[in-house]
Amino acid sequence: MDRLKIKKICVTHEEQVKGMMNDTLKKDECCIFMYPSKRLLSFWMKNTPQDLDIYYIDGLDVIQVDTMWSYTLTPHKSLQPVTMAIEAVHGVLNPIDKTISFEDGYVVFN
Numbered sequence: 253m254d255r256l257k258i259k260k261i262c263v264t265h266e267e268q269v270k271g272m273m274n275d276t277l278k279k280d281e282c283c284i285f286m287y288p289s290k291r292l293l294s295f296w297m298k299n300t301p302q303d304l305d306i307y308y309i310d311g312l313d314v315i316q317v318d319t320m321w322s323y324t325l326t327p328h329k330s331l332q333p334v335t336m337a338i339e340a341v342h343g344v345l346n347p348i349d350k351t352i353s354f355e356d357g358y359v360v361f362n
Contacts, residue, residue, distance in 0.1 A: 254345050254361040256282040256338075272339060273299040282359055283339045290333035297324045303342035307350075308334045314350040314361070 259281040262268045272283050285293070295306055297320045308316040308330040318328045319342055330337070338352070338359060345361055353360045 255355075255358045256280060256340055256344075256361070258357055258359060259283055261286060271295070271300070272304065274301070276302050277304070277339070277341050279341050279344050281340070284359065285337040285339075287335050290335050292333055293330040293337055295320065295328045295337065295339075296326065297322055299323070304339045305342050305345065307338040307340070307345075307352075309336035309338060309352060310334050312351050312353065314352065 257280055259277060260272075260275075260283040262271060262283065262285045268285055271285070277283065287293075290310075293308065297304070300320075301322055303322050304320050306318050306320055306328055307314050310332070315334065316331055320326075320328050350361045353362065
């Protein structure tokens, strides 16, 4: 089981557009992007100073993981509609067959 402290939750359009631009995560932190309904998501790393892994979440299941390299404009798109994405420092988690839960300010990857 891996736990990441929630540093930032991006719910509004403005928060989602800014994301982790000009900000960094510690190895035990994450940033969550939450949406009211399922949708195809696309992220980039403009002005983001560290490499991140993005976990696309359907329900509570990790359905896709992608690595995003710092300062790149390459789009990283979900392959299917999802309601959530979680960004964490690249290489911190083993994403194979994971589900998530929430516990006292943490995302728990089981």
